[in-house]
Amino acid sequence: MVAPGLETALTDELSALGARPRAQTGGAVFEADTDLLYRIHLHSRIAARVRVRVGEFAATTLEALGAAVRRLPWDRFVHPRQPVKVEVASHRSRLRHREAVARKAEHAIRDAARVPRRTDAGRPPTDAVGVLIRIEDDRAEVSVDASGDLLHRRGWRREHVGAPLRENLAAACLWLAEWSPGEALLDPVCGSGTFAIEAATIALARPPGAGRTFAFHGWPSFDADAWTRVLAEPPEEAVTPRLFASDRDPKAITVARANARRAGVEQAVRFEVRDLAAAVAPAPTGLVIANPPWGGRIKGELEAMELLSRALRGPLAGWRWALLAPRHIVPHRLGLTCEPIARFNDGGVDVVLHGGGPSGATPP
Ligand SMILES: C[S@@+](CC[C@H](N)C(=O)[O-])C[C@H]1O[C@@H](n2cnc3c(N)ncnc32)[C@H](O)[C@@H]1O
CATH class of the missing domain: 3.30.2130.30 (VC0802-like)
Known part of the structure; x- marks a missing residue:
């Protein structure tokens, strides 16, 4: 599902x-x-x-x-x-x-x-x-x-601010944006830190279901040997990640750090209190991935989108990007050249994941 x-x-x-x-x-x-x-x-x-x-x-x-x-x-x-x-x-x-x-x-x-x-x-x-x-x-x-609790509940996001993205939707966006752990990643409106923490667990090869109990564990037919065998399968190779996450709200950064600590990846992400208006590139190239605030849930939707689009044409011009926004917000109108990567529904809101290349260029 x-x-x-x-x-x-x-x-x-x-x-x-x-x-x-x-x-x-x-x-x-x-x-x-x-x-x-x-x-x-x-x-x-x-x-x-x-x-x-x-x-x-x-x-x-x-x-x-x-x-x-x-x-x-x-x-x-x-x-x-x-x-x-x-x-x-x-x-x-x-x-x-x-x-x-x-x-x-x-x-x-x-x-x-x-x-x-x-x-x-x-x-x-x-x-x-x-x-x-x-x-x-x-x-x-x-x-x-077979699952019990929904699979996006990895267990580390016990605190959140604003409107957090489900962990499995963040993972789908990273997949669709074709991010690989060798590439630097920045979420400049990180809220509870979902994109960066999910990316860190991918880079460090931490399986999202490790330490969890699923509904099938309680079945009379549960096969403990098979579960042990699967847990013992060799993990993907871990990569030292370059992950950056910032937010203008100090409380968001405190919460994101606490979530990262629970996920065991606090050292893998550089968290920072920073407003988009003062965005800086933490590396020459990489992927900016973000779901900026949108109407109804957090105020100031266009302000953040506008600041983000300025940053992508300014200090972050060397970075490619993937932005999740409700259908009625069109990044083209903000001066960004992009293509839709996927359309889906996030908790009742129709959203589009838009992707763009460095300097607002359309991706190949
Ligand atoms: C929709 S939330 C992001 C949710 C996040 N992806 C998560 O899963 O928790 C948007 C975030 O943008 C931040 N924000 C809004 N305007 C900002 C600005 N000008 N600079 C930096 N952060 C900003 C808010 O503080 C909020 O935490």
Whole structure:
């Protein structure tokens, strides 16, 4: 699962992790063995959630749906007496009453997973297993949430200022901007530091899922040996990064530093309180990546965009850049020559990632 518009970034990343994905609106479909499922949780920076498809069948009545759900191998995913939460989406189908479908399926799953196994001891887990049933043209597709908490919650951003960008969206922007750890990177409106911290963890080869517990860890079929094996796979080579992040708000810099410390990358980023009006180039070339404040959430949207565009034509003229802005803000009007790299939805706002070359030149 990913924000619609970022499917290509997701499929590229999944391919690099060894999957053979097919893009679908808001996500990608692929076959995975246990190691690949675990590897994607450990390493994917762009995915928001992974679901495992448990079954697919035709269903036009509640009874038929209940019976088909009951036949699926729930003992792999659900402990006896463990709560189950079923979400339902239905399009062009006779089974339209989502509440009734959810109740029927929950009942069927509890029934199927009722028999305790010899290895089950003590109380059942209290976390509900998330199940999604999508019904389209009278065909139901049943899947189980393998992730639990959304994957962008890496664990280090416990504090934030203003309107922070989700970590997986920041990672998608870095991917789409084709940033590689050898290139200097500057976020001159860094807020909570998401771009720079995400970049630092990439450069230092720190997997985003290390130290996390995912929903699949609680499944009866969890394979501890496979998880250990995936954790032991050799990491990418670490690169000494050149990362710079600044903001005019001293509180933002304090928060960004604290987030970087929690991510274990504080030494890898040079944080600084600095207004865009006084921007300086910390290296001759590199990538400026930023989501300047926009209307509705933080005041002064054009002021920051204007200052940024001046900096990109002035002290940062040797740098290429990628700017995330809502659709109604057009960098061309600010004197920047650029091309749209991607369009997606960020928390209900349609945004465009624009890219430009040094001195405002259009990228090749
Ligand atoms: C949308 S937030 C950036 C969010 C950030 N990408 C994150 O994930 O936390 C915009 C930031 O721009 C900063 N800002 C606004 N005007 C600025 C200026 N003139 N110079 C430097 N920073 C500025 C604000 O203080 C705010 O922290």
